[in-house]
Amino acid sequence: MTFEKELLTGNAAVATAVRLAGVEYIPAYPITPQTEIIELLSKWIDEGKMQSRIVLMDSEHSMMSAAGAAAVTGVRTFTASSSQGLLYAFEMLYNVAGWRAPIVLANVSRALAAPITLEPDHNDVLSARGSGFIQIHCETCQEVIDSILMAYRIAEDGRVRLPAIVNLDGFYLSYTREPVQVPDQKLVEEFLPEYSPPEGYICASNPMSVASAVLDGRAYSYFKYQMHLASLNALEVHERAASDFERLFGRKYGLAEEFMLQDADYVLVTTNSFSTMAKAAAVDLRKAGKKVGILRIRMVRPFPRAAIARMLAGKKGVAVFDQNISVGSGGILYPEILAALYHQSDRPKRILSFIGGLGGKRLSSAEFRHMLSAVASEAEQDYLHMQSVLLFTDQDWGSVKGMLRIAGKAVPEETKEDAH
Amino acid sequence: MSIKQHRTIRDIPLEESLTAGTMLCAGCGGVLLVRILEKMLGPAVVTVNAAGCMSMISVYPYTPFKSSWFYVAMPSAPAAAQGIRDALDILIEKKRISREQDLKVLVVTGDGAAADIGLQSTSGALHRKLDFYYLVYDNEAYSNTGFQASGSSPYGSNTKTTSPGSMAPQGLSLDKKDLFEIWRAHRPPYIATVSPAHIADMMQKIETASQFRGPKLFIALSPCPPGWSIDSDKVIRVSKMAVETGVWPLKEAIDGRVKHTVMMRSNRRPLEEYLRMQGRFEHLFEPVLQENVLKELQKKVDDYWASVSG
Helix, strand or coil: CCCCEEEECHHHHHHHHHHHCCCCEEEECCCCCCHHHHHHHHHHHHCCCCCCEEEECCCHHHHHHHHHHHHHHCCCEEEEECHHHHHHCHHHHHHHHHCCCCCEEEEEECCCCCCCCCCCCCHHHHCCCCCCCEEEECCCHHHHHHHHHHHHHHHHCCCCCCCEEEEEECCCCCCCCEEEECCCHHHHHHHCCCCCCCCCCCECCECCEECCECCCHHHHHHHHHHHHHHHHHHHHHHHHHHHHHHHHHCCCCCCEEEECCCCCCEEEEECCCCHHHHHHHHHHHHHCCCCEEEEEECEEECCCHHHHHHHHCCCCEEEEEECCCECCCECCHHHHHHHHHCCCCCCCCEEEEEECCHHHCCCCHHHHHHHHHHHHHHHCCCCCCCCCEECCCHHHHHHHHHHHHHCCCCCCCCCCCCCC | CCCCCCCCHHHCCCCCCECCCCCCCCCCHHHHHHHHHHHHHCCCEEEEECCCHHHHHCECCCCCECCEEEECCCCCHHHHHHHHHHHHHHHHHCCCCCHHHCCEEEEEEEHHHHHHHCHHHHHHHHHCCCCEEEEEEECCCECCCCCECCCCCCCCCCECCECCECCECCCCCCCCCCHHHHHHCCCCCEEEEECCCCHHHHHHHHHHHCCCCCEEEEEEECCCHHHHCCCHHHHHHHHHHHHHCCCCCEEEEECCEEEEEECCCCCCCCHHHHHHCCHHHHHHCCCCCCHHHHHHHHHHHHHHHHCCCC
């Protein structure tokens, strides 16, 4: 069997995967940079190229309500959002997860207002980390198309039955064309069986009470613990799905990706599309004789704590790159990495925290090299860095000063955390 | 169109879809009308609920319904109803369930969800011509949280957030939103107001509504014993008085054309008789008679009926 590669944007990759997965129902609401997904699906449905039903909702909150309710009733459901839209639907994220409705949601990352902007960081998707949604974060358009298919397989598995978010960076992936091998429809059907809820469809002869109130902490805890345990099951279910996927399509995915990690002393932990730049920086440093590697976390929820601990054990130093900011605390993933490593007897001596790429701010390879070099030098010292380093170069500062001048504002004479 | 006639309460179907033993307050006007609606629609129904008093009707692990129940969230029961309706259509289309297995989709919310926080999702469902029933039990406040003012609370009422104090002796200074007209502007095939004291009228309206595809909406007066400060056994009497004083017009709109099913243009009882029955209006009479407020309230009713033609 030969596979043709097509040039697809990240958004087109999502839409193509949705078509291949035989999704039956798509409640939709527009938001940049996700809109192209819905436009494509809508066009294919209107032209008869795809058998599915799209419904244009009045908000993301309504969209998520319709999606969850349809999945519980018994049809395979997809929806997509970004940023403010995800936050507008926030109440329903928790509800849909609690309904155990296995929808798949493509989140095209975009930084959160204020200030309102279009380009990506991960404050939107990571704000949903406690909701019960499975989260898979993608680096490439190929991974996007593959992950949507895997997300359905995992979400609908009887041991999991939770909704899933597949995350792709706005602009860096959503509007960027990359060569993508489109999976064969027949093989997709082999990989992903038809969806049928284990309790059967809600209908006249099968009445159900869904999401009734509980007035008792014991009942509440019972349901919440079940969700948590089901989410943890996704680690194992992913394993099986990934091995089937590899057998059918020849591409291999783990909970996290190890790039030049085997013999690395110093490691940068990343997620999503900026990982590509981090890898390029690591290759450069390798050429200069530095033993560095990248650990890209792919499955963010459930958090693959044991796998990460195993991959980072014995390293001399680790830097965590957070493309997000928990204001007043720091990076969101940093403490999770720390927690994963704390009980490792051979844990890295130094684990540093860096924050950058907010609002889509492109990072130069110099900044990635800086992170990797900093962890190497600090690992040798007894100096303890307690705060996250906020990456902001002289060029960045210069461009902001330029904007302040254009706006006729005074340029503050303040010191900044010097990146390099 | 010839449809079944319901003239007296003897025509109420005997089969219960909503069994006894819920946690709702004794005498709740809302649950009475939900029960009638469930009887009329039969067992093949899924009731979709937004946060409010009625969310307490089905508390895990119990349900008083023989049919399906789906609790959603406060703002978006009509949106979830869209998802359920569409999913059922897809399942029937693909022959995964037979047409006989189809369900009627019924949204039940309070007035706060309908007039305030859920107005957007309702507008969306009406705009999309969703085929569903919607009953809003209008107790004219957020009763489930202890009776705070909602967009549906009437001028001059005492709620937990509009206490008649020296700064605002009348209590609430805003007018009740006209949900009937807000909904009517969307031109759904059927809207009606109903009251617990006029069961035959309600049954006839449900019968009429069931002839139509698309949104079928009911606004139900729902006297709230704790919130309105009335005895549980006075709910029907208060409901009757609401109709007889003309403050709760019984009407329907088919494709936007309004018809009053109980005409109160003349021979209305003074509104004061209705107000005096309820603790939430007590401050209009004691310790000082607030004549200007009473006049204002009576004028609103009179103006309404003056605008009603034939």
